Amino acid sequence: MERDVAVLGVGQTKFGSHPDKTLPELFAEAFFEAFDSSNIELRDIEAIYFGNFVGEITDGAANLGGFIADEIGLRGIPAYRFEGACASSSVAFRDAYLAVKHGIYDCVLVGGAEKLYSAGTPIGTRALATALDSAYEVNSGLTFPGVFALIARLYAKTYDIPLEKLREKIAHVSVKNHKYGAMNPKAQFYNKFGDLKVEDVLNSRMICSPLTLFDCCPMTDGASAVIIATADFAKDRIDEPIYVRGAGQSSAGSLFRQKWDVVKALPRKRSAEMAYREAGMTPKDIDVAFVHDCFTIAEVIATEAMGFFEYGKGADAVEEGLTWADGEIPVNPDGGLIGKGHPVGATGTAQIYSAVKLLRGELDFIKIDAETAITDTLGGDFGTLVNVILSVHRR
Amino acid sequence: MFKDFFSALMEGKLIGVKCKDCEEITCPPKSTCNNCGSRNLERIELSGKGKVVSYTATYVAPLGYDGEVPYVVAIVELDEGAWIVGRLDVDAEKADKEDLIGKRVEVYGKEFPTEQFYPDKQRRVVPMFRIVE
Ligand SMILES: [Zn+2]
Numbered sequence: 001m002e003r004d005v006a007v008l009g010v011g012q013t014k015f016g017s018h019p020d021k022t023l024p025e026l027f028a029e030a031f032f033e034a035f036d037s038s039n040i041e042l043r044d045i046e047a048i049y050f051g052n053f054v055g056e057i058t059d060g061a062a063n064l065g066g067f068i069a070d071e072i073g074l075r076g077i078p079a080y081r082f083e084g085a086c087a088s089s090s091v092a093f094r095d096a097y098l099a100v101k102h103g104i105y106d107c108v109l110v111g112g113a114e115k116l117y118s119a120g121t122p123i124g125t126r127a128l129a130t131a132l133d134s135a136y137e138v139n140s141g142l143t144f145p146g147v148f149a150l151i152a153r154l155y156a157k158t159y160d161i162p163l164e165k166l167r168e169k170i171a172h173v174s175v176k177n178h179k180y181g182a183m184n185p186k187a188q189f190y191n192k193f194g195d196l197k198v199e200d201v202l203n204s205r206m207i208c209s210p211l212t213l214f215d216c217c218p219m220t221d222g223a224s225a226v227i228i229a230t231a232d233f234a235k236d237r238i239d240e241p242i243y244v245r246g247a248g249q250s251s252a253g254s255l256f257r258q259k260w261d262v263v264k265a266l267p268r269k270r271s272a273e274m275a276y277r278e279a280g281m282t283p284k285d286i287d288v289a290f291v292h293d294c295f296t297i298a299e300v301i302a303t304e305a306m307g308f309f310e311y312g313k314g315a316d317a318v319e320e321g322l323t324w325a326d327g328e329i330p331v332n333p334d335g336g337l338i339g340k341g342h343p344v345g346a347t348g349t350a351q352i353y354s355a356v357k358l359l360r361g362e363l364d365f366i367k368i369d370a371e372t373a374i375t376d377t378l379g380g381d382f383g384t385l386v387n388v389i390l391s392v393h394r395r
Numbered sequence: 396m397f398k399d400f401f402s403a404l405m406e407g408k409l410i411g412v413k414c415k416d417c418e419e420i421t422c423p424p425k426s427t428c429n430n431c432g433s434r435n436l437e438r439i440e441l442s443g444k445g446k447v448v449s450y451t452a453t454y455v456a457p458l459g460y461d462g463e464v465p466y467v468v469a470i471v472e473l474d475e476g477a478w479i480v481g482r483l484d485v486d487a488e489k490a491d492k493e494d495l496i497g498k499r500v501e502v503y504g505k506e507f508p509t510e511q512f513y514p515d516k517q518r519r520v521v522p523m524f525r526i527v528e
Contacts, residue, residue: 126457126512135397135514136423137480139507140521141453141460142468149451150470157449157496208468209452209491256470256478257429 004231004394005100006241009038010353011111011225015341016188018221019118023055023064024071027113030225030346031072034111038227039237045227046105048079049096051089051112052345054127058119074109083345085131085379086294088112089224090348090386094247096228097388106233111225112346117188117218124219128344131380133254145216147255147381148295149208151262155297158263159312166297167210169315171201173296174214176324177332181339183365188220188341201296215296217336222343224350231394242356245281245372246389248274255381262382265305271385272306275374279389283307286389287370288358289329290351292378293336299323302376303331306387325368333358333366348386351375355390400424401520404504409443409522411477412436422477429477443502445473447495447524452487459510471500471524481522500524 011033018026027050035042050068055061065079082092089112096110116124128144156166175196181187182194193214201214234241248271252258258266276282283306291306293299300314308329309317317323323331334340334354337347355373357363372391379385400423403410411422415437419430422441427434450469460466465487472478481502483490502522509519 121455122458122461125455126459129457130512133480134512138457139513139519140468140480140482141456141463141466142480143453143455143457145455146451146453146468150449150468153449153451153496163494205454206452206491207455209454209487211451254480256480257425259472259478 001103002101003103005097005228005244006231006234007244007352007356007390008040008227008229008234008238008241009034009036010356012186012350012353013223014186015220015222015343017117018115023052023059023061023113023115024067026115026221026223027068027111027225028071030111030223031109034225034227040107040227042073044107045074045077045109047077047099047108048074049082049092049108049110050080051082051092051348053083053085053088053114054130057123057127058115084384086292086342086344087348087377087379087384087386088345090375090377090388091249091384093226093349093352093388094249094386097244097247100228100230107227107229109225109227111223111349113223114343114345115221116344117221121219131383137254137256143208145208145211145295148297149211150255151301152210152297154263155301161315163210166315167202168198169319170215170296170300171198172318173293173299174201174338176318177293177336177338180325180333180366181335184335184340185365187335187339188218189335189339211295217294217338217342220341220343222341222346222350224346224353226349226352240360242359242390242392243394244388245391246275246278248272248278248387250274250385252382258382263301264311265301265382267382267385268302268305268376268378272376272387275387275389281372281389286329286372286374288333288368288373289331289376290334290355290373291331291336291376293332293338294342294378298378299331299336306374306376325366330368333368334363348375348377351377352388352390359390359392396424398515401504401515404520404522405506407503409441409502411439411441411475413439420475420477422473422475422479441473441475445471445500445502447483447498447500448472448478450483450490450495452490459512469524471502479522481524483524485526498526499528501527
């Protein structure tokens with residue numbers, strides 16, 4: 001028997017630098033915020049779905065399920081660690097959602113934690129590169145900014161946009177997301193870069209041409225947590241359950257094996273369509289989107305693959321303001337990965353944190369009239385894709 | 396399997412597999428056809444010629460690659476249709492100044508010191524792309 005599923009409390013640490021905490025300690029902070037706003041007993045939580053990408057490399061820490069459970073006072077219950085690169089906690093969320101939907105559990109904890117800022121840029125960059133093809137891509141020194149730099153050039157050629165013109169257009173993603181990130185007290189760049197200009201993005205340090213420092217999201221320490229349960233369980237405990245209406249997931253291999261599909265982000269199209277189908281919705285039903293803007297160009301192709309804009313029109317859309325908070329489809333009004341930060345394993349459930357808070361009207365720094373939101377998390381070079389649709393309406 | 400690919404590359408041979416069901420050429424080799432998933436494959440040698448489809452001059456490298464910056468990572472579409480990742484042997488400045496997309500290249504192998512996370516613990520071979528026009 002399928003049950004409706006809802007989100008209760010959500011939690012997120014401040015994103016940025018947390019060298020003084022272990023991964024379980026950092027996660028506990030996000031969990032306490034989620035738990036304290038869920039009106040449940042600790043014993044209601046039947047399992048933990050925890051996302052982490054590279055704890056082995058940054059903190060010498062694996063087998064994190066048990067350590068997380070023990071840290072938050074839940075020793076004994078099943079606790080899983082999920083790894084799907086930047087989509088780790090979104091994969092965890094989807095599996096948790098399926099378990100509740102299909103009657104395995106009634107109430108579970110989902111979340112993630114990562115400490116990439118504290119690891120430093122050289123180790124962080126190498127750790128992130130483990131999400132690429134280890135034998136055939138990393139050997140050339142390909143990095144994540146490199147992957148999206150390659151995609152930016154493919155995009156420019158495919159849609160016949162001069163590269164310099166494209167750089168200007170996608171710079172608006174950074175300007176937009178830094179504007180909202182600077183307003184978000186939990187963002188890594190709170191009160192910073194709120195007045196960034198297109199020229200600042202173009203003239204900042206080149207990382208992987210044509211992408212500069214401001215085209216990239218930062219390295220981040222942070223954690224996020226979400227408690228989900230059956231809709232019936234949730235509505236007995238809190239006033240505003242946010243309903244999980246659909247979730248999609250898809251996979252792919254190395255960038256070079258996907259050929260031209262990467263420009264159209266076909267794995268994302270597949271994942272988003274799975275989520276829309278389950279929700280009985282189309283992109284037109286979505287009021288706000290939290291998408292994986294690990295790089296400026298990444299947000300542009302995400303908005304196309306998710307069906308908000310035609311292929312080749314996403315870069316124009318951000319330049320024309322269509323994805324700003326007052327636009328046709330607001331994208332990343334919490335700052336996104338670029339303005340808020342990207343603690344990889346915590347990013348997916350942090351998107352859900354922002355979506356749920358926004359739908360409840362609890363994001364104090366920004367108000368958008370929205371009833372339905374979608375999240376979009378990308379792991380690797382399209383290796384793992386997850387989309388989740390959330391709504392104030394149960395059906 | 397990946398070691399055979401790089402050993403052959405160091406001997407000047409680019410190897411792949413051809414699907415006996417759909418004719419697709421998969422390079423570097425994979426356990427199944429990159430187009431149809433078939434296991435009905437035969438090992439072949441490719442021409443080693445192709446053209447640049449995208450590239451990026453890399454200025455910030457991962458741990459273990461820091462001594463090599465700046466370097467130019469590229470994707471080449473081989474004449475047989477497969478795409479492979481390697482390095483263009485042009486300097487970063489030239490790569491950023493000119494549009495090298497579409498340039499004809501030849502592939503060869505170059506050995507670099509391995510690093511702690513690379514799966515080959517003896518050496519790291521990089522496919523290099525020499526511009527031929
Ligand atoms: Zn085939």
